Amino acid sequence: MSSAENKTRPTGADVSAFLDGVEPARRREDAFAVLDMMRRITGEEPRLWGPSIIGFGEYHYKYESGREGDFMRVGFSPRKANLVLYIMPGFARHDALLDRLGKHKTGKSCLYINKLDDVDRDVLETLIAESWAAMAKKYGA
Structure with missing residues:
Protein backbone atom coordinates (compact mmCIF):
# COMPACT_ATOMS: atom_id res chain seq x y z
CA MET A 1 0.00 0.00 0.00
CA SER A 2 1.40 3.39 -0.90
CA SER A 3 1.43 6.17 1.65
CA ALA A 4 -1.29 7.93 -0.35
CA GLU A 5 -3.78 5.12 0.20
CA ASN A 6 -6.21 5.12 3.09
CA LYS A 7 -4.98 2.74 5.78
CA THR A 8 -8.44 2.40 7.31
CA ARG A 9 -10.30 -0.08 5.12
CA PRO A 10 -13.20 -2.46 5.57
CA THR A 11 -12.27 -5.82 7.00
CA GLY A 12 -14.18 -9.07 7.08
CA ALA A 13 -14.19 -9.09 10.89
CA ASP A 14 -17.43 -9.73 12.76
CA VAL A 15 -18.85 -6.46 14.13
CA SER A 16 -20.85 -8.09 16.94
CA ALA A 17 -17.85 -10.17 18.05
CA PHE A 18 -15.74 -7.00 18.16
CA LEU A 19 -18.38 -5.16 20.21
CA ASP A 20 -18.78 -8.14 22.56
CA GLY A 21 -15.17 -7.55 23.61
CA VAL A 22 -15.54 -3.84 24.40
CA GLU A 23 -14.91 -2.88 28.02
CA PRO A 24 -16.26 -1.58 30.28
CA ALA A 25 -19.77 -2.98 30.04
CA ARG A 26 -21.30 0.52 29.89
CA ARG A 27 -19.26 1.40 26.78
CA ARG A 28 -20.28 -1.93 25.20
CA GLU A 29 -23.99 -1.28 25.89
CA ASP A 30 -23.71 2.23 24.42
CA ALA A 31 -21.88 0.84 21.36
CA PHE A 32 -24.65 -1.68 20.67
CA ALA A 33 -27.23 1.12 21.06
CA VAL A 34 -25.38 3.29 18.52
CA LEU A 35 -25.02 0.27 16.22
CA ASP A 36 -28.80 -0.22 16.26
CA MET A 37 -29.39 3.50 15.80
CA MET A 38 -27.09 3.78 12.79
CA ARG A 39 -28.40 0.56 11.24
CA ARG A 40 -31.96 1.90 11.50
CA ILE A 41 -31.08 5.38 10.17
CA THR A 42 -28.92 4.22 7.26
CA GLY A 43 -30.66 1.00 6.27
CA GLU A 44 -27.15 -0.42 5.82
CA GLU A 45 -25.34 -3.28 7.49
CA PRO A 46 -22.25 -2.33 9.49
CA ARG A 47 -18.70 -3.22 8.53
CA LEU A 48 -15.58 -3.08 10.65
CA TRP A 49 -13.11 -0.57 9.17
CA GLY A 50 -9.62 -1.25 10.43
CA PRO A 51 -9.40 -2.80 13.87
CA SER A 52 -11.94 -0.65 15.74
CA ILE A 53 -14.26 1.52 13.62
CA ILE A 54 -17.78 0.40 12.71
CA GLY A 55 -18.87 2.06 9.49
CA PHE A 56 -22.03 2.26 7.43
CA GLY A 57 -22.13 2.88 3.71
CA GLU A 58 -19.20 4.00 1.63
CA TYR A 59 -18.22 6.91 -0.58
CA HIS A 60 -15.35 7.68 -2.93
CA TYR A 61 -13.42 10.89 -2.32
CA LYS A 62 -10.88 12.67 -4.48
CA TYR A 63 -8.88 15.66 -3.29
CA GLU A 64 -7.36 18.37 -5.46
CA SER A 65 -3.95 16.93 -4.48
CA GLY A 66 -4.90 13.81 -6.42
CA ARG A 67 -5.28 11.66 -3.33
CA GLU A 68 -8.42 9.55 -3.50
CA GLY A 69 -9.99 6.61 -1.79
CA ASP A 70 -13.05 5.11 -0.19
CA PHE A 71 -14.37 5.64 3.31
CA MET A 72 -17.50 5.06 5.36
CA ARG A 73 -20.34 7.59 5.17
CA VAL A 74 -21.02 7.46 8.91
CA GLY A 75 -19.61 5.39 11.72
CA PHE A 76 -18.41 5.11 15.29
CA SER A 77 -15.75 3.62 17.50
CA PRO A 78 -16.07 2.60 21.15
CA ARG A 79 -12.69 3.92 22.33
CA LYS A 80 -11.36 3.65 25.84
CA ALA A 81 -11.75 7.36 26.62
CA ASN A 82 -14.97 8.10 24.67
CA LEU A 83 -17.52 6.87 22.24
CA VAL A 84 -16.46 8.53 18.97
CA LEU A 85 -19.00 9.12 16.20
CA TYR A 86 -17.74 9.96 12.73
CA ILE A 87 -19.92 12.68 11.20
CA MET A 88 -18.15 12.93 7.86
CA PRO A 89 -19.52 16.29 6.61
CA GLY A 90 -18.37 17.90 9.87
CA PHE A 91 -20.38 20.19 12.13
CA ALA A 92 -20.38 23.58 10.38
CA ARG A 93 -24.13 23.57 9.78
CA HIS A 94 -25.13 21.80 12.99
CA ASP A 95 -24.69 24.46 15.68
CA ALA A 96 -28.36 24.41 16.69
CA LEU A 97 -28.33 20.60 17.06
CA LEU A 98 -25.05 20.61 18.96
CA ASP A 99 -26.44 23.24 21.35
CA ARG A 100 -29.25 20.80 22.22
CA LEU A 101 -27.19 17.60 22.19
CA LYS A 137 -26.57 14.23 -1.62
CA LYS A 138 -22.88 14.98 -2.15
CA TYR A 139 -21.71 11.52 -3.25
CA GLY A 140 -24.91 9.93 -4.56
CA ALA A 141 -27.25 7.47 -2.91
Whole structure:
Protein backbone atom coordinates (compact mmCIF):
# COMPACT_ATOMS: atom_id res chain seq x y z
CA MET A 1 0.00 0.00 0.00
CA SER A 2 1.40 3.39 -0.90
CA SER A 3 1.43 6.17 1.65
CA ALA A 4 -1.29 7.93 -0.35
CA GLU A 5 -3.78 5.12 0.20
CA ASN A 6 -6.21 5.12 3.09
CA LYS A 7 -4.98 2.74 5.78
CA THR A 8 -8.44 2.40 7.31
CA ARG A 9 -10.30 -0.08 5.12
CA PRO A 10 -13.20 -2.46 5.57
CA THR A 11 -12.27 -5.82 7.00
CA GLY A 12 -14.18 -9.07 7.08
CA ALA A 13 -14.19 -9.09 10.89
CA ASP A 14 -17.43 -9.73 12.76
CA VAL A 15 -18.85 -6.46 14.13
CA SER A 16 -20.85 -8.09 16.94
CA ALA A 17 -17.85 -10.17 18.05
CA PHE A 18 -15.74 -7.00 18.16
CA LEU A 19 -18.38 -5.16 20.21
CA ASP A 20 -18.78 -8.14 22.56
CA GLY A 21 -15.17 -7.55 23.61
CA VAL A 22 -15.54 -3.84 24.40
CA GLU A 23 -14.91 -2.88 28.02
CA PRO A 24 -16.26 -1.58 30.28
CA ALA A 25 -19.77 -2.98 30.04
CA ARG A 26 -21.30 0.52 29.89
CA ARG A 27 -19.26 1.40 26.78
CA ARG A 28 -20.28 -1.93 25.20
CA GLU A 29 -23.99 -1.28 25.89
CA ASP A 30 -23.71 2.23 24.42
CA ALA A 31 -21.88 0.84 21.36
CA PHE A 32 -24.65 -1.68 20.67
CA ALA A 33 -27.23 1.12 21.06
CA VAL A 34 -25.38 3.29 18.52
CA LEU A 35 -25.02 0.27 16.22
CA ASP A 36 -28.80 -0.22 16.26
CA MET A 37 -29.39 3.50 15.80
CA MET A 38 -27.09 3.78 12.79
CA ARG A 39 -28.40 0.56 11.24
CA ARG A 40 -31.96 1.90 11.50
CA ILE A 41 -31.08 5.38 10.17
CA THR A 42 -28.92 4.22 7.26
CA GLY A 43 -30.66 1.00 6.27
CA GLU A 44 -27.15 -0.42 5.82
CA GLU A 45 -25.34 -3.28 7.49
CA PRO A 46 -22.25 -2.33 9.49
CA ARG A 47 -18.70 -3.22 8.53
CA LEU A 48 -15.58 -3.08 10.65
CA TRP A 49 -13.11 -0.57 9.17
CA GLY A 50 -9.62 -1.25 10.43
CA PRO A 51 -9.40 -2.80 13.87
CA SER A 52 -11.94 -0.65 15.74
CA ILE A 53 -14.26 1.52 13.62
CA ILE A 54 -17.78 0.40 12.71
CA GLY A 55 -18.87 2.06 9.49
CA PHE A 56 -22.03 2.26 7.43
CA GLY A 57 -22.13 2.88 3.71
CA GLU A 58 -19.20 4.00 1.63
CA TYR A 59 -18.22 6.91 -0.58
CA HIS A 60 -15.35 7.68 -2.93
CA TYR A 61 -13.42 10.89 -2.32
CA LYS A 62 -10.88 12.67 -4.48
CA TYR A 63 -8.88 15.66 -3.29
CA GLU A 64 -7.36 18.37 -5.46
CA SER A 65 -3.95 16.93 -4.48
CA GLY A 66 -4.90 13.81 -6.42
CA ARG A 67 -5.28 11.66 -3.33
CA GLU A 68 -8.42 9.55 -3.50
CA GLY A 69 -9.99 6.61 -1.79
CA ASP A 70 -13.05 5.11 -0.19
CA PHE A 71 -14.37 5.64 3.31
CA MET A 72 -17.50 5.06 5.36
CA ARG A 73 -20.34 7.59 5.17
CA VAL A 74 -21.02 7.46 8.91
CA GLY A 75 -19.61 5.39 11.72
CA PHE A 76 -18.41 5.11 15.29
CA SER A 77 -15.75 3.62 17.50
CA PRO A 78 -16.07 2.60 21.15
CA ARG A 79 -12.69 3.92 22.33
CA LYS A 80 -11.36 3.65 25.84
CA ALA A 81 -11.75 7.36 26.62
CA ASN A 82 -14.97 8.10 24.67
CA LEU A 83 -17.52 6.87 22.24
CA VAL A 84 -16.46 8.53 18.97
CA LEU A 85 -19.00 9.12 16.20
CA TYR A 86 -17.74 9.96 12.73
CA ILE A 87 -19.92 12.68 11.20
CA MET A 88 -18.15 12.93 7.86
CA PRO A 89 -19.52 16.29 6.61
CA GLY A 90 -18.37 17.90 9.87
CA PHE A 91 -20.38 20.19 12.13
CA ALA A 92 -20.38 23.58 10.38
CA ARG A 93 -24.13 23.57 9.78
CA HIS A 94 -25.13 21.80 12.99
CA ASP A 95 -24.69 24.46 15.68
CA ALA A 96 -28.36 24.41 16.69
CA LEU A 97 -28.33 20.60 17.06
CA LEU A 98 -25.05 20.61 18.96
CA ASP A 99 -26.44 23.24 21.35
CA ARG A 100 -29.25 20.80 22.22
CA LEU A 101 -27.19 17.60 22.19
CA GLY A 102 -25.81 17.64 25.70
CA LYS A 103 -22.29 16.95 26.97
CA HIS A 104 -19.90 16.36 24.05
CA LYS A 105 -16.76 17.55 22.28
CA THR A 106 -16.08 17.80 18.57
CA GLY A 107 -13.12 17.53 16.23
CA LYS A 108 -13.17 18.07 12.46
CA SER A 109 -15.51 15.12 11.80
CA CYS A 110 -15.49 13.46 15.22
CA LEU A 111 -18.12 13.72 17.92
CA TYR A 112 -16.82 12.60 21.32
CA ILE A 113 -19.33 11.39 23.91
CA ASN A 114 -18.49 9.94 27.31
CA LYS A 115 -21.74 8.00 27.53
CA LEU A 116 -25.11 8.06 25.77
CA ASP A 117 -26.85 9.16 28.96
CA ASP A 118 -24.97 12.48 28.61
CA VAL A 119 -26.77 13.35 25.36
CA ASP A 120 -30.27 13.65 23.98
CA ARG A 121 -30.65 10.53 21.82
CA ASP A 122 -33.29 12.12 19.59
CA VAL A 123 -30.92 14.99 18.79
CA LEU A 124 -28.11 12.49 18.19
CA GLU A 125 -30.31 10.54 15.78
CA THR A 126 -31.17 13.74 13.92
CA LEU A 127 -27.47 14.62 13.64
CA ILE A 128 -26.63 11.16 12.27
CA ALA A 129 -29.58 11.25 9.84
CA GLU A 130 -28.65 14.72 8.55
CA SER A 131 -25.04 13.62 8.10
CA TRP A 132 -26.14 10.51 6.20
CA ALA A 133 -28.41 12.59 3.96
CA ALA A 134 -25.69 15.18 3.29
CA MET A 135 -23.25 12.45 2.26
CA ALA A 136 -25.86 10.86 0.00
CA LYS A 137 -26.57 14.23 -1.62
CA LYS A 138 -22.88 14.98 -2.15
CA TYR A 139 -21.71 11.52 -3.25
CA GLY A 140 -24.91 9.93 -4.56
CA ALA A 141 -27.25 7.47 -2.91
